[in-house]
Amino acid sequence: MTMLEAAYWITQVLLAAGALCAVYRVYRGPSVLDRVISVDVILIIVGSVMLADMAFRRHQDFILFVVVTAVIGFLGAVAIARYVAVRTPDSAEAALQADQQAAALDGERPGQESAPAREPAGGAAEGQVSQEENESTSWFTALTKSGFRPRRTDQQHRDGQHDGAPPDADQSGPEQNTPGRDGSGGRGGQR
């Protein structure tokens, strides 16, 4: 076994181990975004396997796949991050509850909201799915136009349990959010 052959097999074993770790993360991954980046890594590792094979056997059969891999991974990641961001399994209930809370708060204080800020709550008649998507994707533009966005599940991050769906976040969400609505004083020393 020459040195090149040894390097080839060592490389393939390393790539296979990396791909198995990425598959485990796709299986475990708590959110869609974790799975997106893991699938991206798997795609690149497959391209790397083909590149190593092309280098060892001195042929150029798979070079087109390696070129196309970049574009495919890019398009997949951008599309999924754009449209599936809110539909994570652990935040679906919390998002529903937060939207109801937002509607209730808008009913209490209609005078403090400007016109673009009331736009997400006004779309409640269109159904929950489209409302969540609009709110998630247009958040930063809504922020600069004084948009309104209720707080989602904060409890899980503080508890360190990122994976599971915490049941306590559902009860403590509204009680924490309601005084924070009053002004900036309550939020000043938060962090």
Place this chain on the structure above:
Amino acid sequence: MSLDAVLDGVAAIFMVVGGLMSLAAGIGLVRFPDLHSRMHAATKPQVLGLLMLVLSAAIMWRAWEWVAVALLAWGLMILTAPVSAHVVGRAGYRTKHMRADLLTHDELAATVERISRQKGVRREVSGD
């Protein structure tokens, strides 16, 4: 020691380093605690690992016309990887797929805090 042997040795070293980058990405994906640190690990085979393997293949082929094609593959990857990482990271920040307690400094939180104070928008990354 001929030139061919030297080139083969260099290509072999590049190949193994590229494989090590992919293994590091896999271990990072499994071990790291939240989305953004996993993204940090996932970038390794995208840029460095692919560069190493492309260089290895280009050295092994010993043909200049295929070097252009191989560098095209790597150039496309290095053009698109920051964009997709930016989009995924932004979506993760907005939907809070991150552990705010693990951050040493959150520069975006200061901006969100400032705008929140003026306009009455909620904090995005919390910490009560």
